[in-house]
Amino acid sequence: MVEDNHTFASEFILLGITNQKDLQVTCFVLLLVIYVVTLLGNLGVIILIRMDLCLHTPMYFFLSHLSLLDICYSSTIIPQTLLNILVERKVISFVSCATQLFSFATCATTECYVLAAMAYDRYLAICKPLLYPVVMSQRLCLGMLAGAYLVGGVSSTIHTISIFRLPFCQSKKINHFFCDGPPLLALSCSDARVSEATVSAVVGFNVLSTMVFILASYLSVLSNALWMHSVASRHKAFSTCASHLASIALYYGSSIFVYLHPVSRRSLGRDKVVSMLYSVAVPLLNPLIYSLRNRDMRNAMRKAKGRVLSSLSICGFCSAESRGLPLHGKEG
Template identity: 45%
Template sequence: MGSRGQNPPQWNQTTLVDFILLGFSDIPDLQGFLFGVFLIMYMIILMGNSLIITITKMDPSLQTPMYFFLGNFSSLEICYVSVTVPRLLIDLCSQSRNISFLACAAQMYFFLVFGATECLLLTSMAYDRYVAICNPLLYPLLMNSRLCIQLAAGCWVSGVPVHIVLTYQIFSLPFCGSNQLNHFFCDIPPVLKLACGDTLITETLVYVIAVLVVTVPFMLILGSYVRIIETILKLPSATGRAKAFSTCSSHLMVVALFFGSGLITYLRPKSSHSKGMDKFLSLFYTIVTPMFNPMIYCLRNKDVMVALRKFLLK
């Protein structure tokens, strides 16, 4: 990388060709144990979500918008978890934890795209519950299959261009110091820590996108749940209230888990970031929450339980 005319610093700086993912190397005695735990969790996520995808496709009683979105959500969970966990498992087994610049950028990009899709899908699911409970007579008309497909496609696609720009912006920063990423995957905060020079524009862009992709959907979900709860409380019978609430409770729990850990990680002030805490919180929304989602949806939902029994008896 020789000097070029008047601006050699830029050329001398971008000499890093790869990063080293430190992951959990600070606790060497626990590598085998962690490998076992994460492998079991990954298997549970794959099996649980595959079961949900299968029964929402095959069971005639689950051919409704709510389960159409749930099938999409389960497919997404498999993609989302597969961006980080297989790499983490490999790193726990091997001595070399190098990840190339390009692989790191690709991992960050897909992680962000699937994360954004998850926020938007959870918002679509909240809208579905809002229409079902607040406008039950118009529900078949409003939530027709065409709208459901358009909403789902919008969720899957809309994060793509935004995150191409963001990932490009982050990885076009000069990296010249240490190449040790104190994390188990290429997440934004640890990568930005290694950048040289001014990261203010990039950090501002991260905040703006976080507000658009995380905070706005979260506020929309909150708004729809305020209306849903108002409507449920006005229902005359206690059984009606319980039935209406049971169709939302699983979605509400998933929303609280996913958005809670995500918001704490990305939007808390920089001064309160501790490396161990960051890794722990990241584990929460990359592995723990996706593992609980199929359980929450199966155990808290009678229709899914009935369909599951039928499927397993076959």
């Protein structure tokens, strides 16, 4: 960060979700419940995919990493927000703020490319079924995933440096509940147009390029589904696309509104509310959208439940036998 005699900021103050004390308890409880459900839902998806051999396919390989990103995404933002609700002095150090922005930007950008990889997988599976086993090889899947993480890391590095190279010599109060780009840019006392343009260009390229690719893939899937003879296959294709596009619309729509909104018409208070969608709501909803509406995942859950119940029954049987208790209500 550029610094002079009065520009160095050793810490920032996060104003949080709301200043109204009577709402803070409600916000804390609601956020805590959301965080726990997000962790359990996404961890459950990862564990199911690892346990069930039927789910060892490219689609679920990418889905497991989407869940991992959602866990990291939420863990970057929500614990700090919960802590700030509890403490009186809602401060975050310069280094912690930069780390939070970098981690958040990395997860968000990587998630865009993982969603694009999932859309490409569905396009090949439905539109090019004969080529699918050949094209979607393990090598290609690993390459696409590595590329997603690489682009996420490089983009977030540019994003973070562009913002934290600026001097912050005005108010250190960030009108947000985490260290996001737009509210940080608003604190700079120097000409931030170059940094704003850089951030908009990086975010715009990642968001718009992956969004166009995703929409093109799903439009091809929908077009191909119209010609399917099987009503069940057609319904499955439409259902899959509809649920995936709902999540994508929520994620991309809120991101575009916050990051690509004209600076002259920007309201930080409104941006704070909208950013709750892509930073809190999407990680919570993704396990529901991509898993509970998926027949293979539901089958895997039923099998896992059956294994757990079977294990409990065996443990109960062994425990009763070791104590010499009657196993079926009568001796012998």
